Amino acid sequence: MLPSLPDLLDRTRIVSLPLNTKFRGVTQREAAIIEGTWAWSEFSPFLEYDAEESANWLTAAIEYGFDPTLERLCAGWVDVNATVPAVRPEEVPGVLARFDGCRTVKVKVAERGQTLADDLARIEAVAATLPEASLRIDANAGWQLDEAEHALREIAKLGITLEYAEQPVATVPELAELRQRIRDLGTRIAADESVRKATDPLAVARAGAADHVIVKVQPLGGIRNAARVVKDAGLTATVSSALDTSVGIVMGAQLAARLPEPRFAAGLGTVSLFAADVLAEPRRPKNGRVSLEVALPRESLLREYRASAEREKWWHERIRACHEVLVARAEA
Ligand SMILES: O=C(O)CCC(=O)C1=CC=C[C@@H](O)[C@@H]1C(=O)O
Ligand SMILES: [Mg+2]
Structure with a gap:
């Protein structure tokens, strides 16, 4: 092979x-x-x-x-989320405008060199630009335990209910502890790095440290393996990308289309963050989704x-x- x-x-x-x-x-x-x-x-x-x-x-x-x-599915679409990098609040409408029709937004938070105030302002700017959108955040393990708890409580105080908080803290025990601490908020915890960078991608699920997993085709060694991780974890899942070109996005879309319902909008809208791509028609979201059509680089x-x-x-x-x-x- x-x-x-x-x-x-x-x-x-x-x-x-x-x-x-x-x-x-x-x-x-x-x-x-x-x-x-x-x-x-x-x-x-x-x-x-x-x-x-x-x-x-x-x-x-x-x-x-x-x-x-x-099996490669060549017809159909998958819903995707808009991804807002750690930009200033005034840049948010411009970023969102590149994600045509997306009704779910993932906001990056806890960027090194920035403060919680920066994160809250960015989240508020997203909520103001797309009041109907469903919001998630991704801290990329950038918070300590107390900081994460405080940040999630501050977000809740804004009156914003998050779909989930992705990798708020770094380790599996910290995720488990945070999950207990914020029970009263009802905020769901999603694991990303604890799945894709772990020697055992199922450890987080076994430890009861997350409510949801993020799966990516490339780091998990392919579509079949990523689908197996979701099944064995027994949790809901979001398919995401690794800032791939349109070719990798289609690989991710193939995985997303195979996962059982309920389907979460996939982090596969990121071609919108590229100024150029290898397809004549880059696989950017249209009406909030990307197509499964074969990717043929030009x-x-x-x-x-x-x-x-x-x-x-x-x-x-x-x-x-x-x-x-x-x-x-x-x-x-
Ligand atoms: O999930 C998305 O909305 C887009 C992809 C995305 O956020 C990421 C892509 C590549 C590297 C990661 O830092 C990041 C992630 O952590 O999920
Ligand atoms: Mg992530």
């Missing part, structure tokens, strides 16, 4: 795409776009991830691109946004290292 390294590299194009809003501290997103035997797929672990962690992302790219037994765009020779070399070396990890895992 594992393609040989030369074959894989031969099918791989490295792109560097500009973002229109800083996200995770970057303004440019690099990705490997792979022409598989069955579909185009994406391999785009964040730059700081090592080979061991990134190898799961390569497994996902290989499953989607090369596995003839993987040659001229792959060429236009091709990464520098130096970055290409870096990515080829990364793919080599991840491939080596997968060969070793297959032999173990």
Whole structure:
């Protein structure tokens, strides 16, 4: 099943795409776009991830691109949320305007260098811009336990009921403790990093530390595995992306379309944060959803946004290292 390294590299194009809003501290997103035997797929672990962690992302790219037994749905749509990065409140309407028709909004909070006042102002700006929207927040493990409790109580004081709070604190025991502490608020806790970066993605569910899980195709090693994590966790789930190009977004949409009801709006609207993409018609939300249609990158765009020779070399070396990890895992 594992393609040989030369074959894989031969099918791989490295792109560097500009973002229109800083996200995770970057303004440019690099990705490997792979022409598989069955579909185009994406391999785009964040730059700081090592080979061991990134190898799961390569497994996902290989499953989607090369596995003839993987069912790929080509028709239909999935609902998506708007994603508001840690911007100033006056920038919120402009960001939301890029997410056509989205009725669920995820707001980033707890950004390093910012305060709770900044978060509350951003959340209020979202609620003022889209009063009917359902809101979630994502702290990316940026709060300590007491801070998280205080922040969630302050948000409740604004009269805002959150759909859930995503990874408010870092560890599974902290999530469990926070969940107990805020019982009276009724705010649901969602685990993201505690699922996608954990050696055991089910530990959080077993510990009763979350009400909901966030699943992403690439970090969880593919569509099948991510679907299995949701099933085994026995919790409701949101499919999200990793700031993927349209190719990775379609992989995520395939997972979202397979999950059982009730379906939560997926974090797959993020192509709206990109100023350029590899598809002629980038897979941005339209009327609050993205389509499952096959993603066919345009040659001229792959060429236009091709990464520098130096970055290409870096990515080829990364793919080599991840491939080596997968060969070793297959032999173990
Ligand atoms: O879920 C979404 O609305 C969009 C994706 C998103 O928020 C993320 C993408 C990539 C990296 C992460 O920091 C972040 C997340 O934590 O969920
Ligand atoms: Mg998250």
